[in-house]
Amino acid sequence: MMHADSPQLFIVADNPLQRIALADAMMQCGFDVLHNIHSNRLKPEHCHLLPSLWLLDVEHDDNVLDMIGDDAPLMIGITRAPSPVHQKAYAHWVKTLSDKVIKFLGNAPPLLTEVIELAPEAEVVQQKNVELSREVEPQLVIMEGAEDRPSRHTTSHEQVHVPSHPKKQGHVHATDAIGELNHTGSTDWQYVCILAASMGGPEAVKRFLDRVPVSVPVTFILVQHIDPNMQSVLPRVLSRHNSWQFDTEQSFTEQGGLLQPSLFLKSGHVLLVPAARQIDFGANGEVFAFDEIESDPVKYEPWPGHYQPSINEVMRRAAEAFGSRLMTIVFSGMGDDGSDAVDDVQRVHGVIWAQTASSCVCASQPDHVRASGKVSFNGTPEILAEHLQQFISEQSISID
Template structure:
């Protein structure tokens, strides 16, 4: 049995949450309206369950990002048609998932606000390793998803090689992980992944659409749908045209599409096919890509800090 902290925008939502928690067999350690004065600091709880609009409570959201306890952002619309018992079952599964994930992830890093895909095929690992070697450890706010066409038996050695060549945390995503800043997630060729409503990257029990594993087109579509303009893709060396069909999705919503310059690739088919879509905004060697990436992310971080510090009208 867990002790849950509950936060909601109104007392009616709190009462609804309390009923679900009771039916699910957990205790309520704290229950409060998000707009209440003197709410912070929050008391101790095993898990915090939150039903609030992030735009209406920026200080509270920043506080929740910095606490050690796991936070579950509950969306009542996701199961509004269910009765109380079915809601409790749905709720219990989410609580179980988030507490298990918490144990599996020993690094208390903030959630990433921006996600970039590193996409590659033949000749890609060498280029990607050269790229990540140049990334500083303190690049805040961003996570990397690495989609490499590869056979499953080679993923262990690739994961170890990545970890040896970067100061970032490296994970092989065959289990669910919270998407955190300064982390690199190698995507499995054996199954699809997707983002759940709590911001975790989790494996699915279904294969990638052929012919590629993982399918870069699918990865791009999933990331664009989840992160909108706060995402990007860098297409490195590779054979074929995987990624070129969906990189326009990222460009059209304001994200970034970059490629390794064809003359620096072992095989230039993937970058060249992306260039042919006319949605690429930067091209360069792995070293040039890394240096541009650091500058670009630094500028975005400064802009975000300026906006956060601006007086609210």
């Protein structure tokens, strides 16, 4: 039974098993599901319903985004539902998803209790899953929260070999860059800021970017744990309502590699670190993309460790390249990626900030970094954005 004031959701999912699970989970929690359809059945008239939130899990996000419009409230990167046969895992998935929806909407439906238990309707879903599984084999695709599983290239005991590469032109050691707050090279930025994010990260990063004017002399490097096949939708979602330009792997020059830069960091731009291809940096903002390897089916050497891309590794490489011009902000996420590299950033006098636990969808990642004692400022995404502008302004005045 739905209350008249229950938030209304519109589900668009291409996998039939996921559609059933999403509708079941949201109705269990007391949300009003207006429609639950495949993306090829979405029509313009559906957009006139103005749901409280769109839940998208589709293969071609751009087509759906074009139809629903840039201002529509939406949630992407939904973790694939486990089978209801695994009752505890399924109940946990329902609880996690409902918490994220509630946090997004700012209010809970009247029927939602504090503890969500597996409803009897799950048996119906289980039967439907059995019937549908004969026609469609479910795929495990995780957009946010990719850290919930190890990299498919490693196990917890494996060591990943990273090929050595020659020293790059213009690449100075971190100690050579200490104190260079106002770089005099060809760059148009004063600081490089890593945005480290995982589960719940896209929402937090977007709130942050919406509050930072592109005129601030900073360039961002976004390290978001994500399935490589789902990266393409991030720039469009994160750049809504702001003027930040996104550079992706598709922006790399064909001539680039470990000897020639594939891209240069620019003020007013956000570099989205590829999930399936390693990169390195030069002191003047060069971005060096690792070359292809002769190994099938893997096209590029994976990032070291369990996380793809690796926040730890990006922080270490950026610290070596940019020294005290490096800033790192750790946003919402599960796991501890980034906590092992805080010493590398502090050693070159870089700064580390973190999102407050109360404003995170999942506070594990910033909490692990905070536990190091190296975080000098905490705030909501909006407060972090204001503090960034104030910090850079004060540093510029002190230099002058």
